[in-house]
Amino acid sequence: MAETNVTLRRRQLAGKLRELRKNTGLTVEQVAQELLCSPPKISRIETAQRPASQRDVRDLCRIYGITDQKLIDHLMTLAREIRQPGLKQEYGDLGDDALYTYMELEEVSQSITEFQTAYIPGLLQTEDYARALIRGLLPLIPEDVLNRRVTARMGRKHILTKENPPRYWTFIDEAALFRAVGGPKIMRAQLQTVLETANLPHVTVQVIPFNVGPYMGAGNPFVLLEVDDQQVSTIVHLELLTVAEYLEKERDLKQYREAIDHIRAAALNPQSSLEKIMEANQSYTL
Structure with missing residues (x-):
């Protein structure tokens, strides 16, 4: 149960972050440069191979120009719950x-x-x-x-x-x-x-x-x-x-x-x- 919920949340978050980046027209390399990290880190986050931290989500939302607070809060919640595998919905x-x-x-x-x-x-x-x-x-x-x-x-x-x-x-x-x-x-x-x-x-x-x-x-x-x-x-x-x-x-x-x-x-x-x-x-x- 816990492992499953983590997988689901990580997949949701990864897909949404990938969608937001593509909507801006930015490449993985450009985002990595803005985030001061390696391109593989962004790729792994977007393919759910690596969990995005709340700091990652905050910074990515800034880079992508996201101002919808409800969306930001939802993404931050997913990032937090990935770190809390025992949490039920x-x-x-x-x-x-x-x-x-x-x-x-x-x-x-x-x-x-x-x-x-x-x-x-x-x-x-x-x-x-x-x-x-x-x-x-x-x-x-x-x-x-x-x-x-x-x-x-x-x-x-x-x-x-x-x-x-x-x-x-x-x-x-x-x-x-x-x-x-x-x-x-x-x-x-x-x-x-x-x-x-x-x-x-x-x-x-x-x-x-x-x-x-x-x-x-x-x-x-x-x-x-x-x-x-x-x-x-x-x-x-x-x-x-x-x-x-x-x-x-x-x-x-x-x-x-x-x-x-x-x-x-x-x-x-x-x-x-x-x-x-x-x-x-x-x-x-x-």
Whole structure:
């Protein structure tokens, strides 16, 4: 966990610093001259082979003419947290840092395999369903925070319709189809959206029916992302009550791949899954 978070933060910081340098038109050699260091140091920072210190970030932001204090603070936070491998990403009121990490991973993923037991996966949610779900899970959430969460969740959905989208394979426990989030009208619209999205050529939706009994992975939702990145290739994302966890050690990945095999074996085939979703949809009378 700690090692994974360090890798993720270092990769984020490296990519952003590389982007900022390129936006200025400066070469690695020119930046190194300004920073009074060797060009290899800049190259290693930009390829996440060497962690940038907070002083490095401060000086690089000055060299690149960055005046956006929010961006500077974010980069400084990443640099600090690289030195604190035990730190977890606290959600706080919204979970900006945790959400930023996860959305970035989705953006660069070549394939996403998701398993949900209680609710419709976020990438398939309608706005009304997402709003009702978040409000139900967090009844004391301020309205402005709720709105930002819903907006962020809806914004994530574009990865399924963008050019060169990831391969998305999701397994949904039948319980999620019959948990009436927001009432019949919202559920009918939600399940219809799942059916429509499942018709995309790069999307597969499978339902695990009630009658299969217990199966490996049951009760533990997760997302496995195959990332197009030289630093991190495969990651498992776990969303807990107050923290997000990322796993990338091979022993952990092996267990989740095995769980996916068991879940796939327990699930209905894609066509039967769509029929099950249609059956659930028809059960919601307006």
